[in-house]
Amino acid sequence: MVTVHFVGPIKSHVGKPTAAWDFDTPMRVEELIDRLTGLYGQAFAKEVYAKSGEGFAYQILINGRNIFVLDGYRSEITDGDHVLISITMMGG
Amino acid sequence: MTPEAAGSVLFVDLSEESWSRRPLRADEVKGYVGGRGLNAKFLYDLSESVQDPLSPENPLIFGVGLLTGSAAPSACRYTVTALSPLTGGFGDGNSGGFFGPEMRFAGYAHIIVSGRARRPVYLHIEDDAVAIRDASGLWGKDTWETDGAIKRALGDPEVQISCIGPAGENGVKFSCIINNLTRAIGRCGMGAVMGSKNLKAVAVRGSGSVRIAHPDKAFEILKEMRGMMAEDISFKMFGTYGTPALVDVYNSRGAIPVKNFQKAWIEDARPLSGDLFIEKYSKKTKGCFNCMIHCSHFYELEGSHKEEGLEYESIVSLGPRIGVEDYPTILKGNALCNRYGLDTISAGDAIGFAMEVHEKGLIPEKYLEGENPSFGDGAGALGLLEKITYKKGLGRLLAEGAHGAAGILGGGAGYYAMHVKGQAIISADPRALRGWGLGFAVSSRGADHLRAYPVVEYCFTPEKAEEIWGFREAVDRSAYQGKGKLVKWCEDVRALADSLGLCKFVTRTAYLLPEQLSRLIEPVTGIAFDAKELMRVGERINNTEKMVNVRRGFGRAHDALPERFTREPIPEGPSAGMNIDISQMLDEYYRERGWDVNTGRPSPEKLAELGI
Numbered sequence A: 001m002v003t004v005h006f007v008g009p010i011k012s013h014v015g016k017p018t019a020a021w022d023f024d025t026p027m028r029v030e031e032l033i034d035r036l037t038g039l040y041g042q043a044f045a046k047e048v049y050a051k052s053g054e055g056f057a058y059q060i061l062i063n064g065r066n067i068f069v070l071d072g073y074r075s076e077i078t079d080g081d082h083v084l085i086s087i088t089m090m091g092g
Numbered sequence B: 001m002t003p004e005a006a007g008s009v010l011f012v013d014l015s016e017e018s019w020s021r022r023p024l025r026a027d028e029v030k031g032y033v034g035g036r037g038l039n040a041k042f043l044y045d046l047s048e049s050v051q052d053p054l055s056p057e058n059p060l061i062f063g064v065g066l067l068t069g070s071a072a073p074s075a076c077r078y079t080v081t082a083l084s085p086l087t088g089g090f091g092d093g094n095s096g097g098f099f100g101p102e103m104r105f106a107g108y109a110h111i112i113v114s115g116r117a118r119r120p121v122y123l124h125i126e127d128d129a130v131a132i133r134d135a136s137g138l139w140g141k142d143t144w145e146t147d148g149a150i151k152r153a154l155g156d157p158e159v160q161i162s163c164i165g166p167a168g169e170n171g172v173k174f175s176c177i178i179n180n181l182t183r184a185i186g187r188c189g190m191g192a193v194m195g196s197k198n199l200k201a202v203a204v205r206g207s208g209s210v211r212i213a214h215p216d217k218a219f220e221i222l223k224e225m226r227g228m229m230a231e232d233i234s235f236k237m238f239g240t241y242g243t244p245a246l247v248d249v250y251n252s253r254g255a256i257p258v259k260n261f262q263k264a265w266i267e268d269a270r271p272l273s274g275d276l277f278i279e280k281y282s283k284k285t286k287g288c289f290n291c292m293i294h295c296s297h298f299y300e301l302e303g304s305h306k307e308e309g310l311e312y313e314s315i316v317s318l319g320p321r322i323g324v325e326d327y328p329t330i331l332k333g334n335a336l337c338n339r340y341g342l343d344t345i346s347a348g349d350a351i352g353f354a355m356e357v358h359e360k361g362l363i364p365e366k367y368l369e370g371e372n373p374s375f376g377d378g379a380g381a382l383g384l385l386e387k388i389t390y391k392k393g394l395g396r397l398l399a400e401g402a403h404g405a406a407g408i409l410g411g412g413a414g415y416y417a418m419h420v421k422g423q424a425i426i427s428a429d430p431r432a433l434r435g436w437g438l439g440f441a442v443s444s445r446g447a448d449h450l451r452a453y454p455v456v457e458y459c460f461t462p463e464k465a466e467e468i469w470g471f472r473e474a475v476d477r478s479a480y481q482g483k484g485k486l487v488k489w490c491e492d493v494r495a496l497a498d499s500l501g502l503c504k505f506v507t508r509t510a511y512l513l514p515e516q517l518s519r520l521i522e523p524v525t526g527i528a529f530d531a532k533e534l535m536r537v538g539e540r541i542n543n544t545e546k547m548v549n550v551r552r553g554f555g556r557a558h559d560a561l562p563e564r565f566t567r568e569p570i571p572e573g574p575s576a577g578m579n580i581d582i583s584q585m586l587d588e589y590y591r592e593r594g595w596d597v598n599t600g601r602p603s604p605e606k607l608a609e610l611g612i
Helices: A029-040 A042-048 B026-032 B035-046 B099-105 B143-154 B190-196 B215-231 B233-241 B243-252 B274-281 B312-317 B327-340 B344-359 B378-389 B394-398 B401-409 B434-442 B462-469 B483-500 B514-525 B531-551 B583-593 B604-610
Strands: A002-007 A018-021 A058-062 A082-087 B008-013 B018-023 B060-064 B078-083 B090-095 B108-114 B121-126 B129-134 B160-163 B177-179 B183-185 B199-205 B282-286 B296-301 B305-308
Touching: A002 A029, A002 B243, A029 A042, A042 A058, A082 B233, A082 B243, B008 B129, B018 B129, B026 B035, B026 B531, B035 B060, B035 B078, B035 B090, B035 B108, B035 B483, B035 B531, B060 B099, B060 B190, B078 B099, B078 B190, B090 B177, B090 B190, B090 B531, B099 B108, B099 B160, B099 B199, B108 B121, B108 B199, B143 B160, B143 B199, B143 B327, B177 B190, B190 B199, B215 B514, B233 B243, B233 B274, B243 B274, B243 B312, B274 B282, B274 B296, B274 B327, B296 B327, B305 B327, B312 B327, B312 B344, B327 B344, B327 B378, B344 B378, B344 B394, B344 B401, B378 B394, B394 B401, B434 B483, B434 B583, B462 B483, B483 B514, B483 B531, B483 B583, B514 B531, B531 B583, B531 B604
Parallel strands: A002 A082, B008 B108, B121 B199
Antiparallel strands: A002 A018, A058 A082, B008 B018, B060 B078, B060 B108, B078 B090, B090 B183, B121 B129, B160 B177, B160 B199, B177 B183, B282 B296, B296 B305
């Protein structure tokens, strides 16, 4: 079971902030995005990969670790992992 | 525009009831740009002999950014600077809305107020006409009443007003200055400095404008900027939800402070979510001058209570930090803070501190005066806001801020004061956000996120991090390496945005690079800065602010986070087990700045290199 948490406008594609899927694992982040794009359409992928200025609009974390300091979109997800796909807005 | 044409510097002596003005000098603009930067230079030059931040000698400096009032997107900001009664060192606050542009339209880049009026007064500026007017009838009024009363007295509904409420009059150490009813010069107690001068308000009206130096070139780059903003999802997010959306963002990372930073995660944050705020309370959005984001919201409570401008910081400071998880209490508290002129962050922090130390039995009855501060008691917290403002009962103690109150209480209370240099930490747990933690520790105005605002830690790739700072790990929130370089770079870049008068949301991840800012400044102002020169200006500003603090006795020991963050790992949630030790990051930061690693002070060589 892979649990994915969505924060930001991307949540509207899924319709809820958290969902769990019984995907075959291990799987790569890009495979997860492909699977979710299959469920929610190309707009989902477009948003996940969107840029924001000099960086990315969304940050993806596996169990709290930024995938960019793991193996990027090829980072491995295993059974029981929690994936966060969150808008990178911070501040206050 | 020549540097000299960027505006005048107005000197007002309230003790002598006199004023004078002079044009900006080219060396001032080229060395410090304007706004926050040049304010810092003026404070450094004028405050050497000042002992008490609440004495007449402490200069209170208003400054607009070099681009404020121009066609650049969200170029609306102004900064107010003085020695801080809260930290004892460098202090400033920065606000949007419409006051800054109006000051520029009246022809002024900076207003430096010194002395103390013999009776309450307000400063009325209308282009070249400057008047010090009686404000005896305004003293005691809240900020909304003051704004309305001055507009009626002057017969001008469009006059822009920056004023204090009763908290500033009464010397509350974290009182703020309010413009446009809900926009705050929030941090460092600038309201108390204004109150100590018997200055109730500055009212300004200008009939001028900002001439664009090279309209065709400016149009091209401004069109490019606006196109980028229109397409960017992050800007849409700010435009739709405003900063209340950050409740979910911080909570999802296990970085939202709960009960005075005892925890950093809320299992069910739906009662505080941005979604709920939008659905239930928000009525429409509002923008600052020349802004296309419109992040601010008008909201309505129970059909009668109407307000504007709720921010993430206020939600959390008046919410989970004091154990409250209901919007009605938070919305009422936000409105009270705006009316009284209290910094919502420090107010919530002081109350949360009181709740925890009372739990520990560390507040003697002589300070409590019958009060029973307890986590989750929203009604009690609202009552404390009034008592802080008027320094009544327990409010007299809390009006000093958590750090000041802890010093009075003694007996181990200091452990629970969540501050840096006396300034309350914002609503982000540094144990989970290490770059932010370093930023809080080294900030010249005490714990604050807007000095470094290192969002690039989350949205840059390791490749980009390596290109700029030489460390891929800089974008790993759990790593220490590279954070010193990242924070130094961010501080210098953010100082530029503040000095240009640009909103940090516009320069958050786009138009933050000096190369981009350089392309923007010259067509709009006609004043050329190359990228290297701009980074040097940012560095000069940070070093000047640092030197104000050095002169006030600050050193490495003051660049520290509260002990709780080192000793107590986050107990649960997505960041469970994390704590923070900044020593390695601090060494790297000092080396990157060219400061002495042992003392934290700039070297003579660095100061000479920067011309300070």
